[in-house]
Amino acid sequence: MKLDKSNFSEWFDTVLREAELYDYGRYPVKGMGVWRPYGFKLRRLVLDNVVRKILDETGHEEVLFPILIPKDLLEKESEHVRGFEGEVFWVTKGGHQELEVPLALRPTSETAISYMESLWISSYKQLPMKLYQIVPVYRYETKATRPLIRLREVSTFKEAHTAHESFEDADKQCIEAVEVYKRIFDSLAIPYMISMRPKWDRFAGALYTVAFDTVMPDGRALQIGTVHHLGQNFSIPFEVRFQRRDEEMDYVWQTSYGISDRIFAAMIAIHGDDRGLVLPPHVAPIQVVIVPIPQKNEEDQEKVNNYVRELEEELKKAGIRVHTDNREELTPGAKYYYWELRGVPFRIEIGKREVDNDEVTVARRDVKGKVKVKRLELRKKLEELSEEMLNSMRERAWEFMKSRIRETDNIEEAKKLVEERYVVEVPWCGREECGLKLDEEVGRVLGMPLDKEINVEGKKCIVCGRKAVTKVRLAKTY
Ligand SMILES: Nc1ncnc2c1ncn2[C@@H]1O[C@H](COS(=O)(=O)NC(=O)[C@@H](N)CS)[C@@H](O)[C@H]1O
Ligand SMILES: [Zn+2]
Numbered sequence: 001m002k003l004d005k006s007n008f009s010e011w012f013d014t015v016l017r018e019a020e021l022y023d024y025g026r027y028p029v030k031g032m033g034v035w036r037p038y039g040f041k042l043r044r045l046v047l048d049n050v051v052r053k054i055l056d057e058t059g060h061e062e063v064l065f066p067i068l069i070p071k072d073l074l075e076k077e078s079e080h081v082r083g084f085e086g087e088v089f090w091v092t093k094g095g096h097q098e099l100e101v102p103l104a105l106r107p108t109s110e111t112a113i114s115y116m117e118s119l120w121i122s123s124y125k126q127l128p129m130k131l132y133q134i135v136p137v138y139r140y141e142t143k144a145t146r147p148l149i150r151l152r153e154v155s156t157f158k159e160a161h162t163a164h165e166s167f168e169d170a171d172k173q174c175i176e177a178v179e180v181y182k183r184i185f186d187s188l189a190i191p192y193m194i195s196m197r198p199k200w201d202r203f204a205g206a207l208y209t210v211a212f213d214t215v216m217p218d219g220r221a222l223q224i225g226t227v228h229h230l231g232q233n234f235s236i237p238f239e240v241r242f243q244r245r246d247e248e249m250d251y252v253w254q255t256s257y258g259i260s261d262r263i264f265a266a267m268i269a270i271h272g273d274d275r276g277l278v279l280p281p282h283v284a285p286i287q288v289v290i291v292p293i294p295q296k297n298e299e300d301q302e303k304v305n306n307y308v309r310e311l312e313e314e315l316k317k318a319g320i321r322v323h324t325d326n327r328e329e330l331t332p333g334a335k336y337y338y339w340e341l342r343g344v345p346f347r348i349e350i351g352k353r354e355v356d357n358d359e360v361t362v363a364r365r366d367v368k369g370k371v372k373v374k375r376l377e378l379r380k381k382l383e384e385l386s387e388e389m390l391n392s393m394r395e396r397a398w399e400f401m402k403s404r405i406r407e408t409d410n411i412e413e414a415k416k417l418v419e420e421r422y423v424v425e426v427p428w429c430g431r432e433e434c435g436l437k438l439d440e441e442v443g444r445v446l447g448m449p450l451d452k453e454i455n456v457e458g459k460k461c462i463v464c465g466r467k468a469v470t471k472v473r474l475a476k477t478y
Contacts, residue, residue, distance in 0.1 A: 003274050003341075008218040012269055016147055019277050019342045021268070024147035031145035031152025038342065041285035043156060043264065047134060049283060050187045051158055051259075058180055060130045060160055065112045067135070068103040073111045076237040080110065083204020087139045089152075105138035110205065110230065110256055113161045114238035121252060123243050124165050128173065132160035148265035149222065149478050156261045163235070163252040165244065170229055170253035174210060177227040177257040178450075181212055184259070185224070189280055189394035190214055190266045191401040192224065193423070195447035195473055198435050203256075207231040213446050213475070214266050215401045219421025221446060221475040224266050227257040270397050271366075277343025278366050280393060281386035288315060288382065289339045290324040291332050293351035300352045307355045311348070311375065318379045340365060345389060346382060364389060407471075411442065411462040414474060418443035423475040425449065427468030429461035435472065437463050443474035 001018060005011045016022045021039030035043055052062065068091060075081040089105040092098065106112060113131065121129065137157040141150050160177065164170040178194060185192050192212040202209035206228035213221045234240070235251035244250050271278040281287050292308050295301040308324055315322040325335045332349070339347060349361040349370070360378060363370045366389055373381045406417050407425045417424045424443065428434060439445045448454070448470050456468040 003276060005217060005272065005274055008216065008269070011217075011272070012265075013147065015268065015272055015276055015341075021277075022147060029152070031141060031150070033147055033151070033153075033155070035155065038285055039264075042279065042283060045283040045285065046188065046264070046267075047156070047158075050184055051134070054180055054183050054187075055132050055158075055160065058176065059128075060132045063131045063133050064135070065106075065109050065116070065133060067106055069106050069109075069112050071102045071104065073115055074104045076111060077205045077234050079233065080205035084108075084139075087141065089138045089140055106135075107137055107139050108157075108256070108258065109133070109135075109137075109159055110161065110234050110254075111238070114234040114240055114254070117163055117235075117252070118238050118240045121163060121240055121242050124245050127163055127165050127242065127252065128169060129163045130160065130173075131162070132158060134158045146478070148261040148268075151261060154260045156264070157258060158260070159256060159258045161254065161256045163240065163254050165242070165250075165253070167231065167253050170231070170255050173255045174208075174227050174229050174257075177255065178210060181225045181227070181257070181259065184263070185212065185214075186394065187280075188263065188267045188283070189390055189397050190224065190263065190270060191394075191398040193221075193401075193405075193446065193449065193473065194451040196450055197226075197447045198432075198439075198445050198472070200432065200436065200439075201445065201447070203228040205230060205233045206256075207233070210450060211447065213423075213473075213477075214270065215404045215423060215475075216266070216269050216478070217400075219404050219476065221423055221444070221477045222262060222266060223477070224262045225257070225259040228255060230254040230256060270400070271393055272343070273366075275337070276341035278393065279343035279345060280390050281345040282390070284321065284343065284345050286321050286323045286339075286342070286344045287386075288320055288322040288346045288348055289335075289344045290322065290348045290350060291335045291339075292324070292326065293332055293349060295352055300355075303355050304350055304352065308350050311350065311360065311378075315379070315382075320379075320382065336363075346385065366393060405473075409459060409462060414442050414462060418474055418476060421476055423473055425471045425473050426462045427456045427459035428470055428472045429464055429466040430469040431461075431464070431466075434461055434463035438472065438474055444477040446473040446475055446477070448472055 020036050024033035084107045091103040136155045162173050192214050197209040197211050208229050210227040212225040216222050232251045240252045312324050345365050347363040359374050361370050405423045408414050414424045454471050459468040461468050
């Protein structure tokens with residue numbers, strides 16, 4: 001099977017399948033895939049070593065809520081229910097019994113969490129309350145479903161929900177949430193744009209939505225994370241009341257922020273190449289694969305086998321996830337291909353020469369060439385190479401994303417650039433009808449850049465010609 005990343009959609013589906021990460025399209029429910037052992041290990045390492053680690057370090061506490069939400073609860077916040085009513089899976093029967101109250105498979109959990117917070121929270125002393133859970137959520141997506149990108153069972157949904165004393169505190173939490181997401185994406189070397197979503201595209205029930213978008217290899221933008229200021233839109237209907245410091249009663253101010261399986265889609269898509277996966281060393285299920293080079297005579301073979309066994313022991317003791325590929329039926333070359341497809345960051349080749357010189361030959365997955373390393377220096381060298389590899393993956397990914405972003409003051413040029421799969425930044429007057437026109441005729445409005453200086457001095461809205469007040473990013477999106 002020849003991989004060709006220039007045909008991205010085909011490449012992505014093939015890599016997921018051939019690297020035995022994730023089985024999609026064969027499980028007999030549309031929009032739902034299966035995490036296979038190798039992919040499940042990658043997912044667990046990302047969740048434990050990156051997502052949970054950063055969330056726990058920033059004052060969040062992990063919880064677990066029921067998956068079923070009664071209809072009356074889901075419908076308490078009017079904008080929320082309008083936003084999700086077409087997307088909810090319902091459980092309507094228990095055994096032979098029709099259920100009194102239909103139960104929703106959670107599409108997200110603001111309603112479930114606000115309901116319980118109304119029972120838990122009574123005083124400002126309990127605030128801020130910062131909870132998160134990593135659970136599957138369910139959305140009856142009607143647009144084309146795609147593995148890890150648009151699922152009906154979003155199997156890895158990290159949703160954080162926080163409650164605060166004031167609008168300002170919730171606002172500050174949104175800023176903190178943006179920093180948390182920057183750390184998570186930076187740790188996986190995923191590049192991102194941060195934009196304020198336009199009013200017509202914010203989360204159902206939010207005052208505002210800040211979104212992280214990355215650019216996939218085909219130039220289309222993918223929303224990989226969102227942060228919402230919910231104001232009191234849920235706490236009032238759910239009566240999440242608390243006594244303020246001044247002893248007055250008030251409703252809490254809430255935020256919520258979510259990431260999903262899309263972080264795996266982005267990491268796999270952006271770092272992969274024509275040989276398959278390229279994984280950041282600190283989350284790779286196998287960090288080092290040892291490939292022994294077959295020897296002609298018995299004695300040399302014995303020496304190589306012993307050397308390999310010791311080396312593997314040493315690396316395991318150092319906490320490195322190492323695997324020796326002793327399969328007789330494969331040539332070294334076939335083994336290289338097999339482990340490159342699976343994105344193993346480092347390959348160590350051991351032949352007679354390495355044994356005689358007490359060294360190893362190391363090949364890094366993301367760059368060509370090999371280096372010889374003295375066995376005694378190997379552990380330290382692997383740490384250095386891991387750092388170097390992650391940094392170069394991050395640099396390369398940001399370079400690519402920046403190469404896909406253009407600016408123009410001309411609507412015709414904007415259309416052409418979006419057609420060519422660029423993200424285009426254009427001056428805008430801020431009026432909704434112009435924004436909606438851009439959304440329809442040029443490209444999806446990702447929103448106002450929050451991650452760069454905006455200068456629209458003397459610029460005109462590319463739709464109506466009025467004075468521009470800001471810029472907006474437009475793109476073809478998933
Ligand atoms: N069908 C889907 N498949 C995969 N990922 C999805 C899907 N729908 C949304 N996502 C991802 O999940 C993130 C959070 O979803 S959301 O609707 O924007 N926000 C919420 O649900 C809020 N309750 C924050 S937890 C999105 O930014 C997007 O990256
Ligand atoms: Zn305008």
